[in-house]
Amino acid sequence: MPEIVGIRFKPVSKVYYFDPREFRDLAKNDPVIVETARGEELGWVEISLQTVPDQEIKGTLKSVVRRATPVDLLQMEEYRRRDEQALEKCREKVAELGLPMRVVRAEYSFNGRRLLFAFLSEQRVDFRELVRVLARSFKTRIEMKQIGARDGAKLIGGYGRCGRELCCATWLTEFHPVSIRMAKQQDLPLAPSEISGLCGRLLCCLAYENDQYAEFRKSVPKVGTPVATPLGKGVIVGLNVLTESALVEVDGELTVEVKADEVERIPNSKDAGPSRGDARRKGRR
Numbered sequence: 001m002p003e004i005v006g007i008r009f010k011p012v013s014k015v016y017y018f019d020p021r022e023f024r025d026l027a028k029n030d031p032v033i034v035e036t037a038r039g040e041e042l043g044w045v046e047i048s049l050q051t052v053p054d055q056e057i058k059g060t061l062k063s064v065v066r067r068a069t070p071v072d073l074l075q076m077e078e079y080r081r082r083d084e085q086a087l088e089k090c091r092e093k094v095a096e097l098g099l100p101m102r103v104v105r106a107e108y109s110f111n112g113r114r115l116l117f118a119f120l121s122e123q124r125v126d127f128r129e130l131v132r133v134l135a136r137s138f139k140t141r142i143e144m145k146q147i148g149a150r151d152g153a154k155l156i157g158g159y160g161r162c163g164r165e166l167c168c169a170t171w172l173t174e175f176h177p178v179s180i181r182m183a184k185q186q187d188l189p190l191a192p193s194e195i196s197g198l199c200g201r202l203l204c205c206l207a208y209e210n211d212q213y214a215e216f217r218k219s220v221p222k223v224g225t226p227v228a229t230p231l232g233k234g235v236i237v238g239l240n241v242l243t244e245s246a247l248v249e250v251d252g253e254l255t256v257e258v259k260a261d262e263v264e265r266i267p268n269s270k271d272a273g274p275s276r277g278d279a280r281r282k283g284r285r
Contacts, residue, residue, distance in 0.1 A: 002057055005064065006047025007034055012154075014173050015046045019061040024049050031068035033110075038143070042068050042076055042110035072110060079108035086138065090117050093133050101125050104147075105155045108140075116143045120152045150175050153199035160197060160205075167204055178202040182210045185217070186241075209241075216241045220260045228264040231256055236263070 004017040005026050018034050020026060030045040087106035094103055105118040115138055119125075127144050134142045147155070154168040168175070183195045183206055197203045217239065221227055225236050229248050237255060238247035246263050249255045 007043040076110040
């Protein structure tokens with residue numbers, strides 16, 4: 001199995017594997033210079049030397065070039081202070097050229113040899129003239145990167161409808177698929193304004209508890225199924241996943257909340273699966 005070190009380039013970002021070469025004593029948070037597809041980058045060790053299965057390695061591992069020096073770190077800080085100025089300059093040029101794009105981030109490489117601009121746009125943008133103008137202005141290599149709405153929210157930050165800072169900007173290192181089916185599974189309103197985040201896409205948090213909802217729904221009868229409960233026979237009119245209970249309308253008059261394992265499906269009634277009581281008795285056999 002190959003030996004790797006895991007490197008993170010930003011505080012809330014994905015960890016990438018690199019070949020440690022002779023730098024086998026690297027410890028967590030050590031700054032290093034590594035070779036990437038875009039040239040040399042400065043990052044921090046997140047995972048110290050270890051072996052991983054071959055299937056976790058995609059392509060050829062790039063290498064750790066050397067340890068970062070205090071000069072590298074000071075140089076990086078100096079260029080970080082120039083990022084905001086570069087961003088404002090780029091926005092001015094975008095406005096002058098009338099380009100349909102919103103530039104949200106400017107970022108120098110640690111040594112100033114490259115300047116990356118990240119932008120949002122609903123369409124493809126011909127930014128060749130912009131790159132030429134910026135290259136003359138900043139006297140360095142210019143890169144433009146069109147990003148999606150989720151990545152834009154991650155860079156800009158903000159607060160969600162829960163009142164907390166955005167997950168993507170504080171701890172979520174990778175985006176996972178989120179579907180409208182997850183909202184339906186959790187009985188959430190399907191109005192876009194209710195289940196969309198600041199990015200305009202489906203809330204990432206729809207995926208956090210989805211497995212719990214799916215597992216619970218497999219173990220209890222569907223809404224509309226006739227059931228027997230300690231309080232009498234009735235029909236399921238709702239489910240409460242958080243309390244693991246069912247809302248049952250008893251004798252067509254009273255609606256009660258009953259623990260899921262106390263609900264028994266009435267024989268010959270149509271149902272998607274066994275009740276928890278049925279499953280428990282099967283286990284005893």
